[in-house]
Amino acid sequence: MVTVLRRSYTIDELFQLKPAAAPAELAVNFDAVEFCALVAKVKEIQAAREEEYMAHNGGR
Amino acid sequence: TVLSGEADFEVKHPLNTKWTLWYTKPPVDKSESWSDLLRPVTTFDTVEEFWAIFQNIPEPHELPLKSDYHVFRNDIRPEWEDEANSKGGKWSFQLKGRGADMDELWLRTLLAVIGETIDEEESEINGVVLSVRKGGNKFALWTKSESKEPLTKIGAKFKQVLKIEEEGFLEFYPHSTANDRHAHPSIIL
Ligand SMILES: [Zn+2]
Ligand SMILES: [Zn+2]
Numbered sequence: 001m002v003t004v005l006r007r008s009y010t011i012d013e014l015f016q017l018k019p020a021a022a023p024a025e026l027a028v029n030f031d032a033v034e035f036c037a038l039v040a041k042v043k044e045i046q047a048a049r050e051e052e053y054m055a056h057n058g059g060r
Numbered sequence: 061t062v063l064s065g066e067a068d069f070e071v072k073h074p075l076n077t078k079w080t081l082w083y084t085k086p087p088v089d090k091s092e093s094w095s096d097l098l099r100p101v102t103t104f105d106t107v108e109e110f111w112a113i114f115q116n117i118p119e120p121h122e123l124p125l126k127s128d129y130h131v132f133r134n135d136i137r138p139e140w141e142d143e144a145n146s147k148g149g150k151w152s153f154q155l156k157g158r159g160a161d162m163d164e165l166w167l168r169t170l171l172a173v174i175g176e177t178i179d180e181e182e183s184e185i186n187g188v189v190l191s192v193r194k195g196g197n198k199f200a201l202w203t204k205s206e207s208k209e210p211l212t213k214i215g216a217k218f219k220q221v222l223k224i225e226e227e228g229f230l231e232f233y234p235h236s237t238a239n240d241r242h243a244h245p246s247i248i249l
Pocket of ligand 1: 104105106109
């Protein structure tokens with residue numbers, strides 16, 4: 001019988017492994033700046049539409 | 061050769077499996093189809109990679125309405141049509157009036173899932189989803205099967221992770237009811 005090692009970590013253990021470095025200093029394998037910009041852009045569009053809607057429909 | 065210093069070999073802590081982070085972008089114009097909106101962002105298979113990614117993406121409270129984050133095991137797509145999901149379902153939790161805790165509870169949920177402590181031995185968990193919605197944000201834990209016994213154990217653990225002591229907050233829906241708008245949960249905890 002083969003025993004497969006199942007790797008598990010408690011929430012506390014994972015917190016202990018959280019790096020002390022600032023986020024910008026941590027290397028990631030995707031373009032995080034581009035991703036954050038995409039999310040920010042969508043938020044901006046939603047906010048602009050909401051504002052336009054309020055202007056035409058006289059909310060508040 | 062001899063390693064010149066500790067910095068030369070960074071010890072990384074491997075996770076049990078590889079995970080993929082997906083993002084559903086809210087639609088901003090009508091030409092966008094589902095396949096334009098749901099995209100894989102990145103993958104990770106170590107604790108260190110997880111933290112680096114997590115600290116470089118927007119927190120849940122920063123996401124626009126109709127966004128989803130999905131974190132799924134291996135190459136499972138975060139859709140109920142995926143073969144790995146087809147016989148399963150999801151534990152669903154709606155954060156009514158608990159908006160302030162959302163970031164912390166989402167992080168705890170992620171850590172319990174990738175750390176594999178939300179279930180024991182063979183994992184039932186395929187992935188986890190955060191949905192940002194006007195009517196209330198939702199977390200969903202997607203499972204491989206819909207068999208009551210292991211799922212009830214997982215649900216109980218999920219409640220501990222979410223720090224819920226009262227009853228009636230978690231609902232399990234088999235994916236087979238995903239098209240039924242009047243579907244009732246098959247388990248409530
Ligand atoms: Zn890796
Ligand atoms: Zn009904």
